[in-house]
Amino acid sequence: MNDLSTKQVTFTLSATDGMARRGRIDTPRGDIQTPAFMPVGTAGTVKAMYPEQVRETGADILLGNTYHLMLRPGAERVASQGGLHDFMDWQRPILTDSGGFQVMSLAQLRKLTEKGVTFRSHIDGSSYELTPERSIEIQTLLDSDIIMQLDECLKLPAEYKEMERAMELSLRWADRSKTAFNNQRNRALFGIVQGGDNAELRARSAQGLKSIGFDGYAVGGLAVGEPQEVMFKVIEEITPELPTDRPRYLMGVGKPDDILGAIGRGIDMFDCVHPTRAGRHGHVYTRFGVINLKNARHRDDSRPIDEASPNPNCRRWSRAYLHHLVKTEEILGAMILSQINLAYYQELVQGCRGAIEGGRFSDFAAETRAAWAAGDL
Numbered sequence: 001m002n003d004l005s006t007k008q009v010t011f012t013l014s015a016t017d018g019m020a021r022r023g024r025i026d027t028p029r030g031d032i033q034t035p036a037f038m039p040v041g042t043a044g045t046v047k048a049m050y051p052e053q054v055r056e057t058g059a060d061i062l063l064g065n066t067y068h069l070m071l072r073p074g075a076e077r078v079a080s081q082g083g084l085h086d087f088m089d090w091q092r093p094i095l096t097d098s099g100g101f102q103v104m105s106l107a108q109l110r111k112l113t114e115k116g117v118t119f120r121s122h123i124d125g126s127s128y129e130l131t132p133e134r135s136i137e138i139q140t141l142l143d144s145d146i147i148m149q150l151d152e153c154l155k156l157p158a159e160y161k162e163m164e165r166a167m168e169l170s171l172r173w174a175d176r177s178k179t180a181f182n183n184q185r186n187r188a189l190f191g192i193v194q195g196g197d198n199a200e201l202r203a204r205s206a207q208g209l210k211s212i213g214f215d216g217y218a219v220g221g222l223a224v225g226e227p228q229e230v231m232f233k234v235i236e237e238i239t240p241e242l243p244t245d246r247p248r249y250l251m252g253v254g255k256p257d258d259i260l261g262a263i264g265r266g267i268d269m270f271d272c273v274h275p276t277r278a279g280r281h282g283h284v285y286t287r288f289g290v291i292n293l294k295n296a297r298h299r300d301d302s303r304p305i306d307e308a309s310p311n312p313n314c315r316r317w318s319r320a321y322l323h324h325l326v327k328t329e330e331i332l333g334a335m336i337l338s339q340i341n342l343a344y345y346q347e348l349v350q351g352c353r354g355a356i357e358g359g360r361f362s363d364f365a366a367e368t369r370a371a372w373a374a375g376d377l
């Protein structure tokens with residue numbers, strides 16, 4: 001294992017095309033080509049995938065989830081096993097969220113104070129306290145390469161006063177997170193912009209985070225049920241407020257159309273459970289749009305998913321067989337469709353990277369959307 005303690009995390013912007021950006025994040029465990037899609041490995045596994053299969057789809061980085069790992073098996077236990085990379089045998093970069101989102105969405109009976117959040121586990125009801133300091137400690141115990149501040153993510157729509165309160169609390173927690181991070185150079189700390197769907201609150205949040213100073217800036221508080229146009233409006237208002245020489249990460253997004261639109265509005269990094277969750281539910285993503293393989297119309301269809309796809313799994317089996325696996329809830333169905341969906345997401349962001357380099361992102365986006373619309377599914 002090389003000495004990770006001396007190398008730094010740095011971002012290099014190599015090309016732009018309108019608001020779209022092409023770059024690279026260098027970390028001690030390898031580099032991340034941006035725009036990047038990060039598969040979600042919630043409990044230390046990208047569901048139904050071997051780590052090497054995740055890599056083969058083209059992923060440079062995956063997500064671990066602080067909330068889930070803090071509950072089971074516990075951050076100290078992962079640390080005693082050598083950290084999350086060795087525990088799951090994924091030796092490339094990992095980004096961990098701070099736990100705040102899942103506390104708000106999964107935990108029971110939580111109490112939010114200035115100090116942090118006390119909550120009861122959704123698994124066994126045991127109680128925990130998550131503070132900005134403890135979240136940094138947990139993510140450091142996991143030996144994560146990119147860690148997130150603890151924040152308060154509000155569901156939308158929300159009242160102005162609520163959005164302001166949560167944004168200002170998140171800013172104070174950003175400051176405490178930065179202090180607790182103690183300027184570790186072998187990993188990065190990202191701040192998270194909050195402020196709901198209010199441009200002025202979002203700008204104040206970005207300004208506050210910039211004055212504290214972070215290695216990257218996430219846009220939080222989105223992909224929480226708001227319409228796509230609301231999400232896009234917030235993004236196009238906030239990205240001009242963010243430093244150009246730091247990565248921008250849109251948390252929890254999204255479907256292919258969301259990702260394409262957000263790249264065109266200046267976002268560099270994405271994560272979403274959608275490709276793997278949809279795969280487990282029989283929905284497969286292709287160049288021609290999404291196919292619901294549960295539908296009976298596939299049961300006699302001998303065609304493969306996409307015979308022109310670079311992914312062998314799109315050519316190997318018939319839709320009839322995949323329909324059968326989905327209907328019988330066979331484990332292999334979840335495995336195959338998760339791999340196909342993750343490979344498609346990587347194909348999409350790889351296409352965006354090349355299009356931005358070639359100054360043809362808007363054409364690429366238009367061609368991609370046209371193929372989705374015209375798809376002979």
Ligand SMILES: CO[C@@H]1O[C@H](CNc2nc3cc4c(=O)[nH]c(N)nc4cc3[nH]2)[C@@H](O)[C@H]1O
Pocket residue numbers: 097098099100101148149151152153154192219220221222223224225251252253273
């Ligand atoms: C709507 O679909 C559900 O929602 C999630 C995706 N949407 C999402 N928005 C997020 C916002 C934040 C945030 O503001 N702060 C922090 N720290 N982490 C976040 C993580 C986020 N993930 C999926 O889990 C899915 O279940």
